Amino acid sequence: MFALPERVDMPVRLRGNRCRACGQPFFPARHYCAACTSGDMEDTEFADAGKIETFTVVRQQPPGGAIAPPYAIVRVKLDNGPTVQTVATNCDPEKLKIGDRVQLIAHRVLEDESGATVVSFMAQPAKQG
C-alpha cells in the first residue's frame, strides 16, 4: 500500500498505478484499467497531500471496525492522483470542512492478537502556509 516510514505519524505516499493508455490513476493498483480496459499499467507513487472532497462523521461502530466512534471518514482527492477514502486523525472531526487540505500519514489502527501494531494511512489537517 505504501512504504512504511521510520515511525508512525510520518507522511506516506500511497503506491498505486496509472494507465498508460488513458492516464487514469488507481489506488489500490489494478491489473486492467477500470476506465478504458487497457492492461498497460505503470506503477507509481502518489502525492501525500490533497483536498477533502467530502466527509462524514461516523457515530456508530460498524461491524468489524477497530476505530472507536466518533471518527470522520474523508474522501480525499490527492494532488494529481486518485480519490481515496480514509479516516481523519489528529483533528476534531466536528471542525472539518469540504475543501480543507490534508496530509496522508501512517497511523496506528490497532494492536493485533500478537501485540503487533497494525498501521494504515490516515489523513490529518495540512499545516498552514
Next chain:
Amino acid sequence: MREVVVLGAGLHRFGRFPDKSLQDLGREAIKNALDDSGVPFKDIEVAYVGRVLAGMGAGLSVVSEMGQTGIPVINIEMACGSSTSAFREAYLSVANGVYDTALVVGFEKMQRGMLQISEQASYQTVMGLAVMPAAYALQAQRYMADHEATPEMFAQVSVKSHRNGALNPYAQYQKDVTLDEVMASRMIADPITLLQCSPTTDGAAAVVICAKEKAAQYSAARSMTVAGWATGSGKFESHDDGEGDAETNTGEVTRLANQAYARAGIGPEDVDVTQVHDAFSPGEVFTIEGLGLVKAGAGARAVWEGRTEITGDIPVNTDGGLLSRGHPIGATGAAMVTEIFRQLTGEAGPRQVKGGDAKVGLIHNAGIGGVNILVFKR
C-alpha cells in the same frame, strides 16, 4: 420480443418474524401472488428467485413448498437489487418466447444491526470505512455544500415515507414520525440519523408474469405491461474512488434510466408514480435527480415542498419505501413491483396516486453489483 404483462403480485408482511422460516414467508407471498393473478402454480413454467443471505438452494426450498412440479428454479443474487434482477431475467425469458408464465420471488431473513458490506477483513472494514450509511452520508454532505440543501430536507424523506408506510398494512413500520423525531433520533453518520436508515427486515414478495398473448385464459381482469428496463453494474467515472459506488452514483442512474425510457418510448415527464431505492433518506433525493424527475440539484427542495408525497406531482415510495415498508434485501425489488402494480391497477386504496389514473410506473432498485430500472405501463 413479445409483450409481457404482470398478472398479479403479493407479499408476506415485512417486519421481524423470528418464529417464521423462509418457507413460511415465501409460501404466503407466492400464494398471495398466485391468487391475485388467477394463475395456478401448476401453470408456472419457471421461477426466478432473488435472495442474498440464505444458504445454497434456498430458492428451490421455498418455491417447492407450492408443489414439486419439476420446473427450473433459478437463484439470483445482486445484493439489495436481487429480486429486480430476478424480475428482469424472468421478463426476458418470457419476452423471448422461452416460457409463457413465470414466477418471480424475493425473500430474506435478516439479523438486527448494521449490514456489513464485505465479509473479508479488508483494511476498509478494520478502519471502519465500509459503512453503508457513510456512502450516502458522504454524498449528502457534498450535496449540501453544492446546493442550497439542509439536513432537514433529507429528514423530510423519512417523514414522508413513514406517512405512506402508515397506510400500508404490509409495511414494517405503520406509524407516522415527525420531522423533529427524525432529526432528534441518534446520529449515525452526519447528516443521517437513525430514522433515516432502512431497518433490517424479514419478508417476502412474489410476482406472476405472463406473455400477453397467453394472459386471457387467466381470471385476473387487469394487468400492467413491462414497458422498459435497464441494468448496469456501475460504469467507471474518472471521479470515482474505484470503490464501485454504483448505489449512490446519480450519473449511473441517469445512464440507465435513459436506456429504460428509450425502450419504453417515454420520458421522465410521463412517469406517474415511482419507487426508488431509499436505503438511506438521501437516496430519494439523489435518485429523483438521476432519473430526471427533477433537475440536478433540485431534489432536496422537491422533497421539502411535498412534490414526492402521494398527493404530489412526482409521488415516490407510496408504500413507505425501504425506510418504512422495510428492506429485506432479497425481497425489496419484488415488493417495489408489487406497489407499482397496485398503483397502475388503481388498487392502492388510501395510497392511490393521481385519482386512480396512473398510467406509467418507474422502479429504481440498486445493490452492490449494480442498478436495475424497470418501467411499467397500464
